Amino acid sequence: MKTLLEFDAVLAECRSLFKAKTRDYGTSWRIFRLPSLTDQLYIKACRIRNIESSGIHKVEEGVRPELIGLINYSIMALIQLEMGVPAGASLDKPEIMPLHQALKHFDRHTAANRALLANKNHDYGEAWREMRPSSLTDMIMVKLMRIKQIEDNDGQALVSEGVEGGYRDIINYAVFALIRNDGHVVNL
Numbered sequence: 001m002k003t004l005l006e007f008d009a010v011l012a013e014c015r016s017l018f019k020a021k022t023r024d025y026g027t028s029w030r031i032f033r034l035p036s037l038t039d040q041l042y043i044k045a046c047r048i049r050n051i052e053s054s055g056i057h058k059v060e061e062g063v064r065p066e067l068i069g070l071i072n073y074s075i076m077a078l079i080q081l082e083m084g085v086p087a088g089a090s091l092d093k094p095e096i097m098p099l100h101q102a103l104k105h106f107d108r109h110t111a112a113n114r115a116l117l118a119n120k121n122h123d124y125g126e127a128w129r130e131m132r133p134s135s136l137t138d139m140i141m142v143k144l145m146r147i148k149q150i151e152d153n154d155g156q157a158l159v160s161e162g163v164e165g166g167y168r169d170i171i172n173y174a175v176f177a178l179i180r181n182d183g184h185v186v187n188l
Helices: 002-025 036-053 065-085 099-124 135-153 162-181
Strands: none
Touching: 002 065, 002 099, 002 162, 036 099, 036 135, 036 162, 065 099, 065 162, 099 135, 135 162
């Protein structure tokens, strides 16, 4: 299926950047609490939305790096959700997780998201290919607002999928946006 091959190409690019940044910074992101990661995602989504609305970006990077950031930060959030923030994390412990272990977690979550994408894409018939890029951004924003509300409710959800499902959907919407536009701004 073409979409799965496109997903693989996007996630290979994301993994390459994740690996390079982990070599540069270690796994310093392991200090983040989930609400902080959610806020990082929110900042990136807001920037994408502002660029889409105005058609202007004053910082050298455009939309593509922000979409890749949404994917990588969402995977970091899934890892944190699963593992929790390390007890006693501090500046004295620069290597919180070895690179090979971080990549193993990255790959596992990528595989889970790939399976989710395949199932949902089958059911929805690739409707995302007909969507406006700005709608994908709005869907990401809605997922973030829902995650923030669940976090404000001490992580408890009565009937919704919870934060894990929200992070996974953000990954897939960002992948769709990258496939759909190759990260270029389209004003509608």
